[in-house]
Each structure stands twice: as C-alpha cells, then as structure tokens.
Amino acid sequence: MIGRSLGHFEITAALGAGGMGEVYRATDTKLGREVALKVLPADLAADAGRLARFRREAQTLASLDHPGIVTIHSVEEADGLHFLTMQLVAGRTLTELLAAGALPVPEIRRIGSEVAAALAAAHGKGVIHRDLKPANIMVTPDGRVKVLDFGLARREQATTDATADLTMDMTTREGVVLGTLPYMSPEQVRGETADARSDIFSLGSVLYEMAGGRRPFRGTSALELGSAITRDAPEPLSSVRGDLPVELERIIDRCLAKDPADRFPDMTEVAQALRGDPGFLESASSFPAATGRTPGSRRFLLVAIVAVAVVVAAVGLRTLSDGSGGTGDGGIRSLAVLALDNYSGDPAQDYFAEGMTDGLTAYLARISRLRVISRGSAMQFRGADRPPTPEIARILDVDAVVEGSVVRDGDRVRITAQLIDARADRSLWGESFERSSQDVLALQDELAAAIARAILVQLTPDERSRLQEADAIDPEAYDAYLKGRYFFNRPSDENLQKAIARFEEALAISPGFVPALSGLSDAVLWAGYNEGFLTATEARPRARDAAERAIALDPGSAEAWTSLATFRAWYEYDYAGAEEAYHRAIALNPSYSYARDQFAMALAFQGRFAEANAESRIAIGLDPLNPQVHIDASVGLALSGEIAAATDLVRQAEDLDPTYFFPHWSYGWIAIQDGRPADAIPHFERAKTMGASAFVSAWLAYAFGAVGDAEALAAEREDLAALSLRGQVTAFDQALVALGRGENAQALSFLEQAHATDSQWLGWLKSDRVFAPVRSDARFEALLAKVNLAD
Known part of the structure; x- marks a missing residue:
C-alpha cells in the first residue's frame, strides 16, 4: 500500500x-x-x-x-x-509509557482525568467506548492525551497468548463478548449489555496499571482471566506502592467495583475525583441560594450570612477522603489560614503580613490530602472584631484554622502560628519560626510541613520534595513581589499598574523568581482585558512571555500553568491547550481557586455549560467570600438560560462587596441575556457611578440602542470615547454600539478588527445573545472558526 x-x-x-x-x-x-x-x-x-x-x-x-x-x-x-x-496524532501510547513501569502520581491524575473527561464527552453523545486500554490512549509530545478507537466494529481474531490483548467482536447485543479481555468489565465478560459504567471499570483497570505497574487481574488462560475479573478483588495498591495517596487508591477501587451501581455514576465525577476536586455536588446546574441583604449590618456579619448560604446550599463540598464535612476519624482534612496579624508595630508592613499569609496558604494548598480555603475568603476575617473561631470554621466549612502573627525586625522575620481544632475550639499545636529575610521561602516551607505533621497528613514524596526545595530569595525582590500581590488582589486600573510595576521590580532583582513572573502575566493579561492603560495588543506579548518563562523555570508551579492556560484561552482562543494547562495546574494544586474559576469561564465560552458550572461550584467552595468568583460563575448559568440562578449568584457577590461595580454590570448583562435590555440600563448606569471600566459604557450604549433610544445612545457613545484609553474606543466596544444601532454589517467589520487587534472579548461570541442578529452571517461564522468556537 x-x-x-x-x-x-x-x-x-x-x-x-x-x-x-x-x-x-x-x-x-x-x-x-x-x-x-x-x-x-x-x-x-x-x-x-x-x-x-x-x-x-x-x-x-x-x-x-x-x-x-x-x-x-x-x-x-x-x-x-x-x-x-x-x-494524525504524534506521540506514544500509554502502553509504551508503561513499559518503564508505574507512573508518578501527578501523571496518573493528569492522564486519568483527561481520559475521563474525553469519555464523559463521548458518553454525553451516547457513545460508549467498550474497548478502553493503554494501547488506545495516546500521549502527545507536549503531554496532551488523546483517546483512540471509540466503539467501532471489530472483527474476531485469534490469539495464542491468553493474557495478551484478546480482541473480540465489538457489537452491542446481549450475549456477545465485547472488548479487550484484560480491561473488560465483569458485565462485558459475561456477555451482558455494556453501558457507560463499563467504561468506568475499564478506566479503573488502566488506572490500576498506571499506579501499580501491572494489570489488576491476571490469569494463565482466557477462562481464568475472565473468572478473576468477575469474581476476584485485585491486590490492594497500597501493598504494591507505598507512596500512593489513600484517596487515589479509593478512586481506583470504586472504578473497579464489580457491581456497576457501586461505581462512580458518571465519567464527569471520575474526572473531578482524579483532578483532586475537594468534593462533588448533587447536580451540574444548582448553585447556592442567595440570601437577602441586611441594611446596616456589619460587613463581617453580612459576609457570614452569605457564606453560610453558600455552604449549606452547596451541600458542603466534601473531601475525597471520606465524603463528609467532618473527617469521621477525628482527623483534619480541610483548613483555612486566617490573616496573620502584623505585630511589627508599623502599619506600612501590613502588606508583608498579608504576603506571608498568602505564601503559607499556597504552600499548604499543594498538599493533595488537604482542602485549603483560598486566601480571598480566609482574609475576610481579620482583626479583633472577627467572629469566634468555630463560627469562622462553620462559615468556611473547614475542620481547622491556622492563625498567628508576623514580626519583621530589620533582616529577621518571625512567624508565630497555632493550629486550632474548630470543632473543639482548642489549640492543637503552636510554634514560632524565625529566619533571615532571604530565607523567607524556606520559612514558609518549614511552617507548612510542621502543620502537615501536626494534623497527621502524610505527604507524598513529590509534595515532600516541593516543600524542601525552596531557594533563597533576595529580600528586596520578595518584598516587591508581596507588594505586587497586594495590589493585584485589589484589581482597579490604578492598582494593576502598581502591581505590574512591583512584579517587574522583583524580576529586575531576581529574574528567575517564578511567582513574580506568574503574577506579572496575570496582571498584564487583566489590564489588557480592561484596556484601561494597556491595549490588548500591548499586553499580549508581555503576558505570554512571562507565563512561558515561568513554566520553563518551574514546570511544577500551579500558578505558572494557570497563567499560561488563561493566556491561551483569552488571547489565543486555544481552548484545547488551555484545558491541558488547567488540568496540570489543578493536579499540582487542587485548592487553587483561580485555576478553577478561569477554567470554568473557558468551558462556558465553548458552550460546555455543565462542566463549567461544576468547576464554578468548586471554585466557590474554595473561595466562598470572593465576589468575583460568584460573578464569573454566573456566566455559564446565564449563557445556558438559567437566569434566576445566575442572578442569585450576582446578588451574593453584591452582598459580599457592596462597593464593587462588577455585580451591577453583571445584573445588566444577565438582563440582556434574558431579552430585557430596558432592565439592564439602570444597572449599567449604577456601575458607571462606581468607577467602572470603559467597557460598561459600551454595553450601556448597546442597551439604549436595543430599546430605540438613539439620543441616549449617541450621548453614551461620546462618553465612551472620553473614558477609553487615549480616546480610542476599542473595536469590540464599537461593535457593541453598532449592534445597538442595528448596523450589523458595520458590527461585523468591528468584530473582525477586534480579532486583528487581540481583543480578549471574543470568547463571548458563541453564546451571547447580543450577537444573535449576525450569528447566521458567513462573516460571523468565519470569525467563530478563527477563535475555535465554530460548531
């Protein structure tokens, strides 16, 4: 041939x-x-x-x-x-990779979760694989996973090796054996009808082989092998491999349950479990119910009310180790690091205490057996007027909290911390750590490892290695980095400029400091989205360069992978590449809520709403007091038509921070998705009075046009020009104005110009209602193809 x-x-x-x-x-x-x-x-x-x-x-x-x-x-x-x-896919099959033996735990999680996600997509279309095995899983040179040979007809062929891949006729009739024998489910071996749960069993066999270096079931003949699959339990992986996390072994065991009803209900949950998601919710579309606002209440009480609603309605986001909010065995599996108090006697050092809190949170979040609440939510509770510790723990749904103080005196840094059992409200452990400023990263490592020992969490070898590899850092570089993070966590245009300057200052001193590179990429990307002081085109190479340098220097940084993933999604519209990078980030740090949040947005833009909503729920569980996480979670719901649920989330965001303009923009945007542009107008107008970015004026102009108020539209168009960077209205904003005027051809020209000028707003094209008038136009379809959103 x-x-x-x-x-x-x-x-x-x-x-x-x-x-x-x-x-x-x-x-x-x-x-x-x-x-x-x-x-x-x-x-x-x-x-x-x-x-x-x-x-x-x-x-x-x-x-x-x-x-x-x-x-x-x-x-x-x-x-x-x-x-x-x-x-045509280049790379090596999983069979080839396994020839060298078992895989590292992060690779098992990453490859397994990507296979499960692919199978979940197939199952959603009614397609069952029926022949999943390592030979049908390809890993490309850049680490992406591809599943081959989905359920196509097979011809029967003989084999002289009973334990080799025994391939049989691939049909769906009951009474006919289907698949490759060593990876068949018990129901396949018995010739019964196979459904999606059969693929879950086969994936369990593949996972077992990745973890243990050998197949779970063995036999000297086909009959003996088939009997082992239907009757025998595989050897416990814990006896084969000592460093395997308990929860990963439990995931594999559940996949290998003999009774399909005892396995995971679907592949989506398998993927979530393998990625290390802190817990699962009952449905893919339900979100926490909103609470009513209480005028005049103190802010921390308002926060508490909203957070309790989140926790209760979200069914808790339980840990993988035992499936409940408590640990059942008296252990601690979830915690929050509260804001460390600044005891330096100088309020100007508040940023340093906050940075130490962030660093400790990030280090603890690397431990796969812990669910660690994101810093944004934990930092809400600070100062003498914070609620009692058990109340905080209940609001955040954690077993324990870490609290303490920071003293910075010249070149010395001392952190005093204690671990408090929230259920008993008693101290479990306390200690002080002191190092020179250049060893502050090692100090954070030492403290995180001590806390892990105190709560009896066993670190994997990879985690132990990560907690021991901190290099010395120039104190001035670290100081600049902490200031950059401080400003980035308050992302107005003014603060983003300050954050970028501080990250660049840190890198000028220590060019290889990965956290500063990741922070710089995130801040520049956000600035390019707003286009308040950087255009998207100006921001693009800077964001990409910083993210790629961070990955090259530290492939084990979850923050760096998230920065790269977010760049790929928002700038390059490379959703496949972004998804691979998000999965890597989540495997490295399952508690990194920003990765979950941004991944959810990328999924929503693709129309993968059930997956987007699932990731958003996890992000909310990890960062329940962060208004932006709630706002981002509303996007997938609104685009999929769940208007009431989306509005509830935005209401919670407003309750969490009544001074933030974004909830009011979101109310208006959701009203437009619901076909109510008149209702959107007062919300956009309110957002403008709260210091909103220029893009809000573009949406307001669109709404005026949609209700036929040409005079108001023209006035808003002038306002938009005055607010825009250097007086130049972005092409995307001009497209919105043109759509409001009903000038569809001009709107398409502006959208094409937006693509040429690197707009980060084109992810909204696939599902946003404002583009309905041009959706059937060939130019729009061509634009969708350019941003990888065509059906």
Whole structure:
C-alpha cells in the first residue's frame, strides 16, 4: 500500500494494524495535511449491514468535539476499498509509557482525568467506548492525551497468548463478548449489555496499571482471566506502592467495583475525583441560594450570612477522603489560614503580613490530602472584631484554622502560628519560626510541613520534595513581589499598574523568581482585558512571555500553568491547550481557586455549560467570600438560560462587596441575556457611578440602542470615547454600539478588527445573545472558526 493513492490520499507509511484493519500515514492532497488512514478489512466492507452500521457510528463519533478525542474527518471509498480518515496524532501510547513501569502520581491524575473527561464527552453523545486500554490512549509530545478507537466494529481474531490483548467482536447485543479481555468489565465478560459504567471499570483497570505497574487481574488462560475479573478483588495498591495517596487508591477501587451501581455514576465525577476536586455536588446546574441583604449590618456579619448560604446550599463540598464535612476519624482534612496579624508595630508592613499569609496558604494548598480555603475568603476575617473561631470554621466549612502573627525586625522575620481544632475550639499545636529575610521561602516551607505533621497528613514524596526545595530569595525582590500581590488582589486600573510595576521590580532583582513572573502575566493579561492603560495588543506579548518563562523555570508551579492556560484561552482562543494547562495546574494544586474559576469561564465560552458550572461550584467552595468568583460563575448559568440562578449568584457577590461595580454590570448583562435590555440600563448606569471600566459604557450604549433610544445612545457613545484609553474606543466596544444601532454589517467589520487587534472579548461570541442578529452571517461564522468556537 505504501506509495499508493486512494482518491486524493497518498499513502506514505504504515503505522500499525488493529482489529479494524491496517492504519497508514497519508497526505490529503486537496487540503495539504497529514492524516491517519484506516483501511477496513474486506469481510467487514462486504457485509452491507455492518458497513451501514459502521458508517452511522463513524458519523456519531465525527460529531464529538473534545480535545481529548481523536477527530474522525470522513468515511471514504476508493478503488473498492472503504477507509476512515482521521486526525494524525504524534506521540506514544500509554502502553509504551508503561513499559518503564508505574507512573508518578501527578501523571496518573493528569492522564486519568483527561481520559475521563474525553469519555464523559463521548458518553454525553451516547457513545460508549467498550474497548478502553493503554494501547488506545495516546500521549502527545507536549503531554496532551488523546483517546483512540471509540466503539467501532471489530472483527474476531485469534490469539495464542491468553493474557495478551484478546480482541473480540465489538457489537452491542446481549450475549456477545465485547472488548479487550484484560480491561473488560465483569458485565462485558459475561456477555451482558455494556453501558457507560463499563467504561468506568475499564478506566479503573488502566488506572490500576498506571499506579501499580501491572494489570489488576491476571490469569494463565482466557477462562481464568475472565473468572478473576468477575469474581476476584485485585491486590490492594497500597501493598504494591507505598507512596500512593489513600484517596487515589479509593478512586481506583470504586472504578473497579464489580457491581456497576457501586461505581462512580458518571465519567464527569471520575474526572473531578482524579483532578483532586475537594468534593462533588448533587447536580451540574444548582448553585447556592442567595440570601437577602441586611441594611446596616456589619460587613463581617453580612459576609457570614452569605457564606453560610453558600455552604449549606452547596451541600458542603466534601473531601475525597471520606465524603463528609467532618473527617469521621477525628482527623483534619480541610483548613483555612486566617490573616496573620502584623505585630511589627508599623502599619506600612501590613502588606508583608498579608504576603506571608498568602505564601503559607499556597504552600499548604499543594498538599493533595488537604482542602485549603483560598486566601480571598480566609482574609475576610481579620482583626479583633472577627467572629469566634468555630463560627469562622462553620462559615468556611473547614475542620481547622491556622492563625498567628508576623514580626519583621530589620533582616529577621518571625512567624508565630497555632493550629486550632474548630470543632473543639482548642489549640492543637503552636510554634514560632524565625529566619533571615532571604530565607523567607524556606520559612514558609518549614511552617507548612510542621502543620502537615501536626494534623497527621502524610505527604507524598513529590509534595515532600516541593516543600524542601525552596531557594533563597533576595529580600528586596520578595518584598516587591508581596507588594505586587497586594495590589493585584485589589484589581482597579490604578492598582494593576502598581502591581505590574512591583512584579517587574522583583524580576529586575531576581529574574528567575517564578511567582513574580506568574503574577506579572496575570496582571498584564487583566489590564489588557480592561484596556484601561494597556491595549490588548500591548499586553499580549508581555503576558505570554512571562507565563512561558515561568513554566520553563518551574514546570511544577500551579500558578505558572494557570497563567499560561488563561493566556491561551483569552488571547489565543486555544481552548484545547488551555484545558491541558488547567488540568496540570489543578493536579499540582487542587485548592487553587483561580485555576478553577478561569477554567470554568473557558468551558462556558465553548458552550460546555455543565462542566463549567461544576468547576464554578468548586471554585466557590474554595473561595466562598470572593465576589468575583460568584460573578464569573454566573456566566455559564446565564449563557445556558438559567437566569434566576445566575442572578442569585450576582446578588451574593453584591452582598459580599457592596462597593464593587462588577455585580451591577453583571445584573445588566444577565438582563440582556434574558431579552430585557430596558432592565439592564439602570444597572449599567449604577456601575458607571462606581468607577467602572470603559467597557460598561459600551454595553450601556448597546442597551439604549436595543430599546430605540438613539439620543441616549449617541450621548453614551461620546462618553465612551472620553473614558477609553487615549480616546480610542476599542473595536469590540464599537461593535457593541453598532449592534445597538442595528448596523450589523458595520458590527461585523468591528468584530473582525477586534480579532486583528487581540481583543480578549471574543470568547463571548458563541453564546451571547447580543450577537444573535449576525450569528447566521458567513462573516460571523468565519470569525467563530478563527477563535475555535465554530460548531
């Protein structure tokens, strides 16, 4: 076949053979691209019924749009041969990777969760794999995972090795054995109908092999192997591998349950569990109910009321270790680091105490067996008037809290901390740590490790290594970095400028300081989104360079992977690349709420609303008192038509910070999604009075146009120009104004210009209601394709 042409496909190399036939590398001469070409065996092609079924199934698989699934381009026929054309994927199969033995825990989580996410997408379209095995999982050179061979017809073939991959006829009829024997589910072995839970069992077998370096079930014959699958429990992984986290072993055991009803209910939950999500909620679309506002109440009490509503209505976001808010065995599996008090006697050192709190939170969040509340929520409770510790713990839904103080005296830093059991309101441990300023990172490591020992959490070797590898840092560089974080956590345009300046100051002193690089990327990207003092085009290379440098210097930094992922999603519209990077970040730090929050936004832009809402719920559970997390979570709900739930989340955000303009913009935007532009106007006007960015005026102008108020639209257009950077209205904002005027052709021209000028707003194109008038236009469809949002 090498050198032969089938239609406009020139075969250039053989890639392998499978139950469906020979696989070749080929060149598509029409499109000028390399493809994989699978030629079907003659007996299958000669059976009209099976060929028709094969074509129908191929069409279903071709409709799957997921970065973890190999794309089927077409079903072809030429010279009497029937064949598939597919995406050509470079890389190594999981079988090849496992030849060297078991994989590191982070890789098990990452690869397993990406496979589960791909299967969840297939199951959502009614497609069951039925033959999942390491040979059907490809890992590309850049680490992305692709699942091959989804449920297509197989021909029966003999084998002389009973424990080798025994491939049998792939049908769905009860009474016929399906799949590859070592990875079959018990129901497959018995010839019963296989559903999506059968794929969960097969994934469990693959996970077991990744963790243990061998298959879970063995036998000297096919009969003996089949009997082991249906009757025997595999050897406990804890006896095979001592460093395996308990919760990961439990995940694998649950996947391998003999009874399908005892396995995870769906692949989405498997993916969440493997990523280390702190817990799961009952449904993909329910969010915490909002509470009413209480005029005149003190802010921490208002925060407490809202947070209790979040915790109660969200069903708690329980830990993986035992599935309940308490630990059941008296252990501590969740905690919050409260704001460390500044005892330096100098209010100007508040930023340093806050930075120490942030650093300790980040270090503890790396421990996979702990759920650690994000700093934004924990920092709400500070000073002498904060609620009692048990009340704080109940609001944040944690077992324990860490509190203490920081003293900075010249070149010395001393942190005094204590760990408090929130249920008993008693101190479990307390200690002071003192180091020189240049060893402050090591001090944070030492403190985090001491807390882990105090709560009897066993660190994995990877975690222990991470907590021991802190380098010395120039005190001035670290000081500048802490100031940058301080300003970034309050992201007005003025503070973003200050944050960028401080991060750059830190990097001028210590060019390889990864946290400062990640912080710089995040701050520049945010500034480019607002375009208040940097245009999107000016921000783009700076954000990308900082993120890529951070990854190159420290591939184990969750913050760096999140920065890169967010850049890919918002600037490059590379959602597949962003998803891979978000998964890496979450595997490194399951408690990093910013990664969850931004991942949810990227999923919502793609129309993957159930997944987006699930990630948003986790982000809220990790950072329940952060108004921006609630606002971001409302996006997926509103775009999917769940207006009441979206509005409830925005109301909670407003309750959390009544001075923040963004909730009022969100109220207006949600009203537009609900077809009520008149209701949007007062909300946008209120946001403008609260120091909103210029983009709010563009949305207000659109709303005036939508209700036919041309005079108000014109006035707002002038206001927009006055508020915009250097008096230049962005192309995206001009597109909104044109849509308000009903000038659709002009709006399309502005949207195309927005793409050319690096706008970060084009992720909204796929589902936002404002684009309905141009959605069927060929120019709009072409633009959707450019930003990877075409159906």
